[in-house]
Amino acid sequence: xxxxxxxxxxxxxxxxxxxxxxxxxxxxxxxxxxxxALGTTCAVxxxxxxxxxxxxxxxxxxxxxxxxxxxxxxIVYFGIATLGLKLSAEMSxxxxxxxxxxxxxxxxxxxxxxSIPRTQVEAADCLGLKRLQVILHIVLLPAMERVYxxxxxxxxxxxxxxxxxxxxxxxxxxxxxxxxxxxxYRSFEVYIVVAIVYLALSxxxxxxxxxxxxxxxxxxxxxxxxx
Amino acid sequence: MREFNSFHLLYLLDxxxxxxxxxxxxxxxxxxxxxxxxxxxxxxxxxxRWLAIGYIQLVQGTPLLILLFLAYFGLGIxxxxxxxxxxxxxxxxxxxGAFLGEIWRGCIQSVPKTQWEASDCLGLARFQQYVWxxxxxxxxxxxxxxxxxxxxxxxxxxxxxxxxxxxxARAGQIVNNSTFQPFLVFxxxxxxxxALCYPLSVASRYLERRLNVxx
Numbered sequence: 001x002x003x004x005x006x007x008x009x010x011x012x013x014x015x016x017x018x019x020x021x022x023x024x025x026x027x028x029x030x031x032x033x034x035x036x037a038l039g040t041t042c043a044v045x046x047x048x049x050x051x052x053x054x055x056x057x058x059x060x061x062x063x064x065x066x067x068x069x070x071x072x073x074x075i076v077y078f079g080i081a082t083l084g085l086k087l088s089a090e091m092s093x094x095x096x097x098x099x100x101x102x103x104x105x106x107x108x109x110x111x112x113x114x115s116i117p118r119t120q121v122e123a124a125d126c127l128g129l130k131r132l133q134v135i136l137h138i139v140l141l142p143a144m145e146r147v148y149x150x151x152x153x154x155x156x157x158x159x160x161x162x163x164x165x166x167x168x169x170x171x172x173x174x175x176x177x178x179x180x181x182x183x184x185y186r187s188f189e190v191y192i193v194v195a196i197v198y199l200a201l202s203x204x205x206x207x208x209x210x211x212x213x214x215x216x217x218x219x220x221x222x223x224x225x226x227x
Numbered sequence: 228m229r230e231f232n233s234f235h236l237l238y239l240l241d242x243x244x245x246x247x248x249x250x251x252x253x254x255x256x257x258x259x260x261x262x263x264x265x266x267x268x269x270x271x272x273x274x275x276r277w278l279a280i281g282y283i284q285l286v287q288g289t290p291l292l293i294l295l296f297l298a299y300f301g302l303g304i305x306x307x308x309x310x311x312x313x314x315x316x317x318x319x320x321x322x323x324g325a326f327l328g329e330i331w332r333g334c335i336q337s338v339p340k341t342q343w344e345a346s347d348c349l350g351l352a353r354f355q356q357y358v359w360x361x362x363x364x365x366x367x368x369x370x371x372x373x374x375x376x377x378x379x380x381x382x383x384x385x386x387x388x389x390x391x392x393x394x395x396a397r398a399g400q401i402v403n404n405s406t407f408q409p410f411l412v413f414x415x416x417x418x419x420x421x422a423l424c425y426p427l428s429v430a431s432r433y434l435e436r437r438l439n440v441x442x
Contacts, residue, residue, distance in 0.1 A: 003304060003305050062425065062428070063417075063421065065378070065428070066378060066382075066420065066421045066424035066425045066428055067382065067417040067420045067421050067424070068382040068383070068385035068386075068396065068417075068420055069382070070385045070386060070388070070389075070396055071385060071396060071399070071413055071416050071417045071420060072417070074396075074399070074400075074403075074409065074413045074416075075409070075410065075413045075414060075417065078403065078409030078410075078413065079409050079410040079413065079414075081409070082407075082408070082409055082410055083410075160288075160289070160290040160291075161290065163290035163292045163293065164290075164292060164386065166292070167389060174290070174292060174293065177293075177296075178296075181296075181300065187296070187300035187301055187303070187304055188297070188300070188301035188304055188305070191293055191296045191297045191300065191301055192297070192301075194293055195289040195293045195294075195297065198288065198289045198290055198293060199285065199288040199289055202287075202288040203288070
């Protein structure tokens, strides 16, 4: 076996890698933001909503969590096209990722909301707050604080899963790697480099979530207690 | 162009066999690797601990798709070209092992420390402690999350379609190419995955309640 590693192709291809990584970051940041909004709304509906709505949200969560992201992406990309609405690959990718991460976020946030002591809500009721006010001011932030580690690792997993969108030719990091691979035939090197870039991205995301957490949950630091 | 018909549906169901087969390969391989990693992670020797931590961080920090490409294209260049099923089995095993290792480490660590001390008092060797005292208790804790993780494994076998292994997702693409009814085809594919995964999800939740390890 005489295989010689040769990373020389990197010299003129690194801007491509950077562009791919940048699109991965854009896709996932948008997907995480919208997915978090969707998931939190669904979680609130699941816990406080009309039983029928709660049922529907439950079905959404189960369906998404028990089917592969790849199939969801295909349904969005190819399916919507047959309905006569032509979306770009990036747009389809974002829609599929939002629907996907929304379901996981729903389940995580639901656990958080259910862990808030009933008495907190009752106390807020006594103060005459409306249901929405109770949810916004009393329940959500502490709920999020409790499930924050699970939430942030789910988001990192989403970033890694976004590599699958290369299959509908969204030009993110993996798609760029596939392209360079077919140009240079240096598949081992290309995928090793991409793996390292993803590794760096996941550390970047974890650090980012840690910083956000530190700002968002100042109270925990000040009191030194978990609520 | 053909309409989507029962022949296509049978083809999809037939391909689901390969999804199940690949899931089993990944799960069995991953279980062996995961057990080794979990024990290394808790080893007395620092080198083994760091090796396991490094491996787990590496695998959990890269997309499974990249692992698949490395196994299929990368190893293909090194030696003889690997069959897609071998490359997919290998990549999924490496992936499953990392996650199961981390899940099982948690389960082993959640066995109360007093159990270790008690078995020390009985004069058991470390191997005996694991086999007779710790692992039976850890297994009870580990069953629900392990069954739950099976869902991830089954879903992730869909990525093997990308390196040309004809399992359920790939079969769906093939059928779609001949029928051009993507909505129908991929919803059927999704439904078959759901039929495979949902029972596992339900079982996982049931076991969690049944074995009463939630708290």
